[in-house]
Amino acid sequence: MSTNGCGVRVDQDAQDSREDLARRLELTQPTDTVRGLFFLGTLEAVRALAGEDAVRHCVEAGSEPRFVEFFNYPVSDFLKVTDAAARVLAPRCGGWTEALRHLGRRATADMLKSATGKALMLLSKGEARWLVGNLPAAYRAAVNHGERTVTWEGPSRGRILMRRDFMPCAFHEGVLLATLEAMKAREVEVRGSRVDMLVSEYVISWS
Incomplete structure:
Protein backbone atom coordinates (compact mmCIF):
# COMPACT_ATOMS: atom_id res chain seq x y z
CA MET A 1 0.00 0.00 0.00
CA SER A 2 1.00 3.65 -0.42
CA THR A 3 -0.35 6.90 1.02
CA ASN A 4 -2.12 9.73 -0.73
CA GLY A 5 -1.47 13.44 -0.19
CA CYS A 6 -3.66 13.45 2.90
CA GLY A 7 -1.70 10.64 4.54
CA VAL A 8 -4.48 8.10 3.96
CA ARG A 9 -3.33 4.59 3.08
CA VAL A 10 -4.25 3.64 -0.49
CA ASP A 11 -4.54 0.07 -1.81
CA GLN A 12 -2.95 0.30 -5.25
CA ASP A 13 -4.61 -2.94 -6.38
CA ALA A 14 -7.99 -1.44 -5.51
CA GLN A 15 -7.16 1.72 -7.42
CA ASP A 16 -6.05 -0.21 -10.50
CA SER A 17 -9.13 -2.43 -10.32
CA ARG A 18 -11.55 0.39 -11.16
CA GLU A 19 -10.42 0.54 -14.78
CA ASP A 20 -10.24 -3.26 -14.88
CA LEU A 21 -13.83 -3.52 -13.61
CA ALA A 22 -15.07 -1.07 -16.24
CA ARG A 23 -13.47 -3.15 -19.00
CA ARG A 24 -14.93 -6.38 -17.67
CA LEU A 25 -18.40 -4.82 -17.45
CA GLU A 26 -18.18 -3.70 -21.07
CA LEU A 27 -17.65 -7.34 -22.11
CA THR A 28 -20.65 -8.78 -20.27
CA GLN A 29 -23.92 -9.67 -21.97
CA PRO A 30 -27.38 -9.43 -20.35
CA THR A 31 -27.66 -13.21 -20.70
CA ASP A 32 -24.52 -13.86 -18.56
CA THR A 33 -25.79 -14.81 -15.11
CA VAL A 34 -24.78 -15.95 -11.62
CA ARG A 35 -26.93 -17.72 -9.05
CA GLY A 36 -28.34 -15.62 -6.23
CA LEU A 37 -26.66 -17.96 -3.74
CA PHE A 38 -23.34 -16.23 -4.37
CA PHE A 39 -24.72 -12.72 -3.97
CA LEU A 40 -26.18 -13.74 -0.62
CA GLY A 41 -22.89 -15.29 0.49
CA THR A 42 -20.95 -12.18 -0.46
CA LEU A 43 -23.32 -9.98 1.51
CA GLU A 44 -23.15 -12.30 4.52
CA ALA A 45 -19.36 -12.10 4.43
CA VAL A 46 -19.63 -8.31 4.48
CA ARG A 47 -22.23 -8.38 7.25
CA ALA A 48 -20.00 -10.57 9.43
CA LEU A 49 -16.97 -8.29 9.16
CA ALA A 50 -18.35 -4.82 8.47
CA GLY A 51 -22.01 -4.63 9.51
CA GLU A 52 -25.34 -3.66 7.98
CA ASP A 53 -24.35 -0.24 6.63
CA ALA A 54 -21.63 -1.91 4.57
CA VAL A 55 -24.13 -4.48 3.29
CA ARG A 56 -26.47 -1.72 2.12
CA HIS A 57 -23.57 -0.02 0.36
CA CYS A 58 -22.76 -3.24 -1.52
CA VAL A 59 -26.39 -3.86 -2.49
CA GLU A 60 -26.63 -0.32 -3.85
CA ALA A 61 -23.63 -1.01 -6.08
CA GLY A 62 -25.80 -3.40 -8.11
CA SER A 63 -29.27 -2.98 -9.57
CA GLU A 64 -31.25 -5.47 -7.43
CA PRO A 65 -32.70 -4.59 -4.01
CA ARG A 66 -32.63 -8.24 -2.86
CA PHE A 67 -31.54 -11.67 -4.01
CA VAL A 68 -33.09 -15.14 -3.99
CA GLU A 69 -30.79 -18.16 -3.66
CA PHE A 70 -32.00 -20.11 -6.71
CA PHE A 71 -32.66 -17.18 -9.03
CA ASN A 72 -30.15 -16.07 -11.63
CA TYR A 73 -28.88 -12.48 -11.80
CA PRO A 74 -26.63 -10.61 -14.26
CA VAL A 75 -22.93 -11.23 -13.81
CA SER A 76 -22.49 -7.48 -14.25
CA ASP A 77 -24.28 -7.01 -10.92
CA PHE A 78 -22.12 -9.68 -9.30
CA LEU A 79 -19.00 -7.88 -10.48
CA LYS A 80 -20.21 -4.60 -9.01
CA VAL A 81 -21.37 -6.08 -5.71
CA THR A 82 -18.18 -8.13 -5.31
CA ASP A 83 -15.97 -5.15 -6.10
CA ALA A 84 -17.83 -3.02 -3.56
CA ALA A 85 -17.54 -5.82 -1.00
CA ALA A 86 -13.80 -6.17 -1.59
CA ARG A 87 -13.29 -2.45 -1.05
CA VAL A 88 -15.29 -2.54 2.18
CA LEU A 89 -13.40 -5.60 3.45
CA ALA A 90 -9.94 -4.56 2.27
CA PRO A 91 -8.94 -2.83 5.56
CA ARG A 92 -10.05 -5.91 7.52
CA CYS A 93 -8.48 -8.52 5.22
CA GLY A 94 -5.10 -6.97 4.50
CA GLY A 95 -5.92 -5.34 1.18
CA TRP A 96 -8.22 -5.57 -1.81
CA THR A 97 -6.58 -8.71 -3.23
CA GLU A 98 -6.87 -10.61 0.06
CA ALA A 99 -10.47 -9.45 0.40
CA LEU A 100 -11.24 -10.97 -3.00
CA ARG A 101 -9.63 -14.25 -1.93
CA HIS A 102 -11.78 -14.16 1.20
CA LEU A 103 -14.90 -13.73 -0.94
CA GLY A 104 -13.80 -16.58 -3.21
CA ARG A 105 -13.45 -18.82 -0.18
CA ARG A 106 -16.95 -17.83 0.88
CA ALA A 107 -18.28 -18.73 -2.59
CA THR A 108 -16.81 -22.22 -2.24
CA ALA A 109 -18.33 -22.67 1.20
CA ASP A 110 -21.74 -21.70 -0.16
CA MET A 111 -21.43 -23.99 -3.17
CA LEU A 112 -20.40 -26.97 -1.04
CA LYS A 113 -23.46 -26.46 1.18
CA SER A 114 -25.78 -26.47 -1.84
CA ALA A 115 -27.39 -29.63 -3.23
CA THR A 116 -24.91 -29.67 -6.12
CA GLY A 117 -21.96 -29.23 -3.78
CA LYS A 118 -23.14 -31.94 -1.41
CA ALA A 119 -23.52 -34.34 -4.33
CA LEU A 120 -20.01 -33.56 -5.57
CA MET A 121 -18.55 -34.06 -2.10
CA LEU A 122 -20.35 -37.38 -1.75
CA LEU A 123 -19.22 -38.62 -5.15
CA SER A 124 -15.63 -37.50 -4.57
CA LYS A 125 -15.24 -39.94 -1.65
CA GLY A 126 -12.60 -37.68 -0.18
CA GLU A 127 -10.45 -37.63 -3.33
Whole structure:
Protein backbone atom coordinates (compact mmCIF):
# COMPACT_ATOMS: atom_id res chain seq x y z
CA MET A 1 0.00 0.00 0.00
CA SER A 2 1.00 3.65 -0.42
CA THR A 3 -0.35 6.90 1.02
CA ASN A 4 -2.12 9.73 -0.73
CA GLY A 5 -1.47 13.44 -0.19
CA CYS A 6 -3.66 13.45 2.90
CA GLY A 7 -1.70 10.64 4.54
CA VAL A 8 -4.48 8.10 3.96
CA ARG A 9 -3.33 4.59 3.08
CA VAL A 10 -4.25 3.64 -0.49
CA ASP A 11 -4.54 0.07 -1.81
CA GLN A 12 -2.95 0.30 -5.25
CA ASP A 13 -4.61 -2.94 -6.38
CA ALA A 14 -7.99 -1.44 -5.51
CA GLN A 15 -7.16 1.72 -7.42
CA ASP A 16 -6.05 -0.21 -10.50
CA SER A 17 -9.13 -2.43 -10.32
CA ARG A 18 -11.55 0.39 -11.16
CA GLU A 19 -10.42 0.54 -14.78
CA ASP A 20 -10.24 -3.26 -14.88
CA LEU A 21 -13.83 -3.52 -13.61
CA ALA A 22 -15.07 -1.07 -16.24
CA ARG A 23 -13.47 -3.15 -19.00
CA ARG A 24 -14.93 -6.38 -17.67
CA LEU A 25 -18.40 -4.82 -17.45
CA GLU A 26 -18.18 -3.70 -21.07
CA LEU A 27 -17.65 -7.34 -22.11
CA THR A 28 -20.65 -8.78 -20.27
CA GLN A 29 -23.92 -9.67 -21.97
CA PRO A 30 -27.38 -9.43 -20.35
CA THR A 31 -27.66 -13.21 -20.70
CA ASP A 32 -24.52 -13.86 -18.56
CA THR A 33 -25.79 -14.81 -15.11
CA VAL A 34 -24.78 -15.95 -11.62
CA ARG A 35 -26.93 -17.72 -9.05
CA GLY A 36 -28.34 -15.62 -6.23
CA LEU A 37 -26.66 -17.96 -3.74
CA PHE A 38 -23.34 -16.23 -4.37
CA PHE A 39 -24.72 -12.72 -3.97
CA LEU A 40 -26.18 -13.74 -0.62
CA GLY A 41 -22.89 -15.29 0.49
CA THR A 42 -20.95 -12.18 -0.46
CA LEU A 43 -23.32 -9.98 1.51
CA GLU A 44 -23.15 -12.30 4.52
CA ALA A 45 -19.36 -12.10 4.43
CA VAL A 46 -19.63 -8.31 4.48
CA ARG A 47 -22.23 -8.38 7.25
CA ALA A 48 -20.00 -10.57 9.43
CA LEU A 49 -16.97 -8.29 9.16
CA ALA A 50 -18.35 -4.82 8.47
CA GLY A 51 -22.01 -4.63 9.51
CA GLU A 52 -25.34 -3.66 7.98
CA ASP A 53 -24.35 -0.24 6.63
CA ALA A 54 -21.63 -1.91 4.57
CA VAL A 55 -24.13 -4.48 3.29
CA ARG A 56 -26.47 -1.72 2.12
CA HIS A 57 -23.57 -0.02 0.36
CA CYS A 58 -22.76 -3.24 -1.52
CA VAL A 59 -26.39 -3.86 -2.49
CA GLU A 60 -26.63 -0.32 -3.85
CA ALA A 61 -23.63 -1.01 -6.08
CA GLY A 62 -25.80 -3.40 -8.11
CA SER A 63 -29.27 -2.98 -9.57
CA GLU A 64 -31.25 -5.47 -7.43
CA PRO A 65 -32.70 -4.59 -4.01
CA ARG A 66 -32.63 -8.24 -2.86
CA PHE A 67 -31.54 -11.67 -4.01
CA VAL A 68 -33.09 -15.14 -3.99
CA GLU A 69 -30.79 -18.16 -3.66
CA PHE A 70 -32.00 -20.11 -6.71
CA PHE A 71 -32.66 -17.18 -9.03
CA ASN A 72 -30.15 -16.07 -11.63
CA TYR A 73 -28.88 -12.48 -11.80
CA PRO A 74 -26.63 -10.61 -14.26
CA VAL A 75 -22.93 -11.23 -13.81
CA SER A 76 -22.49 -7.48 -14.25
CA ASP A 77 -24.28 -7.01 -10.92
CA PHE A 78 -22.12 -9.68 -9.30
CA LEU A 79 -19.00 -7.88 -10.48
CA LYS A 80 -20.21 -4.60 -9.01
CA VAL A 81 -21.37 -6.08 -5.71
CA THR A 82 -18.18 -8.13 -5.31
CA ASP A 83 -15.97 -5.15 -6.10
CA ALA A 84 -17.83 -3.02 -3.56
CA ALA A 85 -17.54 -5.82 -1.00
CA ALA A 86 -13.80 -6.17 -1.59
CA ARG A 87 -13.29 -2.45 -1.05
CA VAL A 88 -15.29 -2.54 2.18
CA LEU A 89 -13.40 -5.60 3.45
CA ALA A 90 -9.94 -4.56 2.27
CA PRO A 91 -8.94 -2.83 5.56
CA ARG A 92 -10.05 -5.91 7.52
CA CYS A 93 -8.48 -8.52 5.22
CA GLY A 94 -5.10 -6.97 4.50
CA GLY A 95 -5.92 -5.34 1.18
CA TRP A 96 -8.22 -5.57 -1.81
CA THR A 97 -6.58 -8.71 -3.23
CA GLU A 98 -6.87 -10.61 0.06
CA ALA A 99 -10.47 -9.45 0.40
CA LEU A 100 -11.24 -10.97 -3.00
CA ARG A 101 -9.63 -14.25 -1.93
CA HIS A 102 -11.78 -14.16 1.20
CA LEU A 103 -14.90 -13.73 -0.94
CA GLY A 104 -13.80 -16.58 -3.21
CA ARG A 105 -13.45 -18.82 -0.18
CA ARG A 106 -16.95 -17.83 0.88
CA ALA A 107 -18.28 -18.73 -2.59
CA THR A 108 -16.81 -22.22 -2.24
CA ALA A 109 -18.33 -22.67 1.20
CA ASP A 110 -21.74 -21.70 -0.16
CA MET A 111 -21.43 -23.99 -3.17
CA LEU A 112 -20.40 -26.97 -1.04
CA LYS A 113 -23.46 -26.46 1.18
CA SER A 114 -25.78 -26.47 -1.84
CA ALA A 115 -27.39 -29.63 -3.23
CA THR A 116 -24.91 -29.67 -6.12
CA GLY A 117 -21.96 -29.23 -3.78
CA LYS A 118 -23.14 -31.94 -1.41
CA ALA A 119 -23.52 -34.34 -4.33
CA LEU A 120 -20.01 -33.56 -5.57
CA MET A 121 -18.55 -34.06 -2.10
CA LEU A 122 -20.35 -37.38 -1.75
CA LEU A 123 -19.22 -38.62 -5.15
CA SER A 124 -15.63 -37.50 -4.57
CA LYS A 125 -15.24 -39.94 -1.65
CA GLY A 126 -12.60 -37.68 -0.18
CA GLU A 127 -10.45 -37.63 -3.33
CA ALA A 128 -9.23 -34.11 -4.04
CA ARG A 129 -8.19 -35.03 -7.59
CA TRP A 130 -11.70 -36.24 -8.41
CA LEU A 131 -13.28 -33.05 -7.09
CA VAL A 132 -10.84 -30.83 -8.98
CA GLY A 133 -11.51 -32.79 -12.15
CA ASN A 134 -15.21 -32.07 -11.76
CA LEU A 135 -14.84 -28.35 -11.06
CA PRO A 136 -15.96 -27.46 -14.61
CA ALA A 137 -19.31 -29.09 -13.84
CA ALA A 138 -19.54 -27.25 -10.51
CA TYR A 139 -18.92 -23.93 -12.25
CA ARG A 140 -21.62 -24.71 -14.82
CA ALA A 141 -24.07 -25.17 -11.95
CA ALA A 142 -23.15 -21.73 -10.60
CA VAL A 143 -22.89 -19.62 -13.77
CA ASN A 144 -24.10 -19.96 -17.35
CA HIS A 145 -21.06 -18.46 -19.07
CA GLY A 146 -17.44 -19.34 -19.67
CA GLU A 147 -15.45 -22.53 -20.09
CA ARG A 148 -13.11 -24.22 -17.59
CA THR A 149 -10.72 -27.05 -18.39
CA VAL A 150 -8.41 -29.08 -16.14
CA THR A 151 -5.05 -30.43 -17.32
CA TRP A 152 -3.08 -32.76 -15.06
CA GLU A 153 0.70 -32.54 -14.64
CA GLY A 154 0.94 -35.14 -11.90
CA PRO A 155 -1.15 -37.00 -9.29
CA SER A 156 -1.69 -33.83 -7.25
CA ARG A 157 -0.68 -31.03 -9.60
CA GLY A 158 -2.61 -29.48 -12.46
CA ARG A 159 -3.63 -26.40 -14.37
CA ILE A 160 -7.10 -24.92 -14.66
CA LEU A 161 -7.76 -22.68 -17.63
CA MET A 162 -10.78 -20.38 -17.47
CA ARG A 163 -12.03 -18.73 -20.64
CA ARG A 164 -14.62 -15.95 -20.77
CA ASP A 165 -14.74 -15.72 -17.00
CA PHE A 166 -15.40 -12.26 -15.58
CA MET A 167 -13.99 -12.53 -12.05
CA PRO A 168 -10.46 -11.36 -11.10
CA CYS A 169 -7.79 -14.00 -10.48
CA ALA A 170 -7.69 -13.44 -6.72
CA PHE A 171 -11.37 -14.43 -6.41
CA HIS A 172 -10.78 -17.79 -8.09
CA GLU A 173 -7.60 -18.33 -6.08
CA GLY A 174 -9.81 -18.19 -3.01
CA VAL A 175 -12.32 -20.57 -4.61
CA LEU A 176 -9.65 -23.13 -5.45
CA LEU A 177 -7.83 -22.86 -2.12
CA ALA A 178 -11.05 -23.47 -0.22
CA THR A 179 -12.01 -26.36 -2.51
CA LEU A 180 -8.78 -28.23 -1.82
CA GLU A 181 -8.83 -27.42 1.88
CA ALA A 182 -12.38 -28.79 2.08
CA MET A 183 -10.91 -32.11 0.93
CA LYS A 184 -8.36 -31.99 3.78
CA ALA A 185 -5.53 -31.53 1.27
CA ARG A 186 -2.23 -30.38 2.77
CA GLU A 187 0.45 -28.00 1.54
CA VAL A 188 -2.06 -26.47 -0.87
CA GLU A 189 -0.71 -23.99 -3.39
CA VAL A 190 -2.71 -22.01 -5.95
CA ARG A 191 -1.10 -19.49 -8.28
CA GLY A 192 -3.32 -17.58 -10.68
CA SER A 193 -2.29 -15.46 -13.65
CA ARG A 194 -4.26 -13.48 -16.18
CA VAL A 195 -3.69 -14.50 -19.80
CA ASP A 196 -6.17 -12.01 -21.26
CA MET A 197 -8.98 -9.86 -19.90
CA LEU A 198 -11.39 -12.81 -19.63
CA VAL A 199 -8.85 -15.66 -19.68
CA SER A 200 -6.95 -16.82 -16.61
CA GLU A 201 -4.87 -19.84 -15.62
CA TYR A 202 -4.33 -21.42 -12.21
CA VAL A 203 -1.52 -23.79 -11.23
CA ILE A 204 -2.64 -25.92 -8.29
CA SER A 205 -0.83 -28.48 -6.18
CA TRP A 206 -1.23 -30.24 -2.85
CA SER A 207 -0.01 -33.24 -0.89
